Amino acid sequence: MVASSAAPVPAGATIYSVAEAAGVSIATVSRVVQGSAAVSERTRDKVLAAIQHLDYTPHAAARSLAVRQHEALGLVLPELDGPYFSELLMGFEEAAAEDGLSVLLSLADHDRTLSVERFTRLAAGVDGIAVLGGIVPDEALRRTARTKPLLVVAGAQTPGVDRLTAENVTSSTELTAHLLDDHGRSRPVFVGDPDIAPDVRERHVGFVRALEARGVEAGEPVRVGLREADGVVAVERLLADGLPTDALVCANDEIALAVTDRLAAAGHRVPDDLAVTGWDDIMAARYVRPGLTTVQQPVRELGALVARRLHARVSGLATEPSAVLATRVVRRGSCGCPEPGRDAGPR
Amino acid sequence: MVASSAAPVPAGATIYSVAEAAGVSIATVSRVVQGSAAVSERTRDKVLAAIQHLDYTPHAAARSLAVRQHEALGLVLPELDGPYFSELLMGFEEAAAEDGLSVLLSLADHDRTLSVERFTRLAAGVDGIAVLGGIVPDEALRRTARTKPLLVVAGAQTPGVDRLTAENVTSSTELTAHLLDDHGRSRPVFVGDPDIAPDVRERHVGFVRALEARGVEAGEPVRVGLREADGVVAVERLLADGLPTDALVCANDEIALAVTDRLAAAGHRVPDDLAVTGWDDIMAARYVRPGLTTVQQPVRELGALVARRLHARVSGLATEPSAVLATRVVRRGSCGCPEPGRDAGPR
């Protein structure tokens, strides 16, 4: 076999070839394609036939150039590990599609970084762009924000840059308070690096706030990344310190899950010996025993909102410079709350 | 507050404004931007300064039009639920970025369908396009495959359309045989709808093949979708039938997980009463107890390979019309194999 593929791509029909085939001017072809001005039924049919026959599709770039619009939105995300970013992307893509806009996606490297060059290139091909917080330098953000609609998602408040995010501080305080007040924990430790991402920072702030309000001293957070492996690392470190805690507030579910597992391997039970909480409410959080207490965010809605706001701005409409979506603490077994049996089931 | 955002976007510098500011012709500006022909150091500096000052970035569409290349690849995927598609996307995006190509993404609806219009629009703005199997009608695929590089991923073999996929049939046979031969199961049932997606169909084929080779009759599969909720539905149906089975081979991990949970709720233990297997090896598969026996695919590599092949084709190189990547059966507790303790840990 191996009829290796490399078909001498047929040159692709243009508005000219269609016009010629239909015996009309390119203006007329354009009209029927756009459905803009009135065209006599007869000519319309001729044109349509030609289009069909030649399998004509307007060249996107040429159109963009002419209408002075890319008709596309850009989105910059970190690696798509958890379901969080996927959800965000889905919400974004769906909303964009509804508005007839394409989505140009750029993913950051492992170190949650996108080069300014790549960012600039991306921005050069879209009408508006959304960037997850902490991936692109503020400087670059501000610069392109001056030339086209730009939104930071789940990022830090930055002067001159609009922002959309889910609530973090308050929910984190609530979660921590729950551990302290309802489950009698007294030495909670935050697992995650506040400097790694704006939202982690906010979660840490909320955590500290809850402790301070109760006169409890907040120790240093265990500074680790956001992936499973980091959860293991965190536990090793904690173990080395003699595990000086009775509750672990983790920056996300991946870490929390790995932490729980590693803890179990070391003979420590959750929630009896230690309470553990996560963030994001990923699928595994519901299937694991005990269920993982975590915080659920309206991620998909956030993504959709971002796209719609961008679209509005592109259309010249004014929008609020920022918005914060509400989240919800989901109490399951890992914090010490009673499990509602095995009916975790799908949401 | 509420300094509502709607900055009167500055017109954006063009090659003309830069040329004027630098006191040179646009040709020269283009040269320094492209780094193509030789330019005297002095003029280069002048131009660079102007570019810097005006914050100039070439207009992507204009460039595309001129170079007759979109410098972008398109990707069509279903909804991004599990980690499978995210991984695929990451591999694809990373490889594309390495080749300096943008990624245009289109996601199908809930019913795993993308309108031909949207598909065509997407295709109109890229140099090459990859489509997950079963989302776009073959007819449409063949049509655009005639005009530009097109690859079907994890789809069915279709004449005239190149294809890249992970192996399904053989792994499924191996998995099923394992249940039969090593764990003495005798009435396995397939959970999933072979008609829903090409790869599900192949997994079913492999399943049936294993049974037939042993003279066991393969009953009707439990035809359900690929999401968690579908797993629950499947169990309800099975229960209604008196649960006439001792092993459930599920089309993917989401289903398998939900199935296990629902089974437990009904008082049936896995793997003692029933063995359960999945497909994909998602994260939750490792954290659940018993661990989920499943099949791991080199998804990320698949995504990368797709992008690279597309790039090759765009560059006029010939490539094999198809390729099948190897997969691996991962035996954990849910099939009856002994669990290796609690060291599931990150991969």
Next chain:
DNA sequence: TTGTAGGCGTTATCAG
């Protein structure tokens, strides 16, 4: 209702 022609921002050829 239909055609002509100018413009969108770059690239690239061809003279100087």
Next chain:
DNA sequence: CTGATAACGCCTACAA
């Protein structure tokens, strides 16, 4: 080494 000047494919007044 640099500058005119055609494309590139499409849209859209403006005319007819």
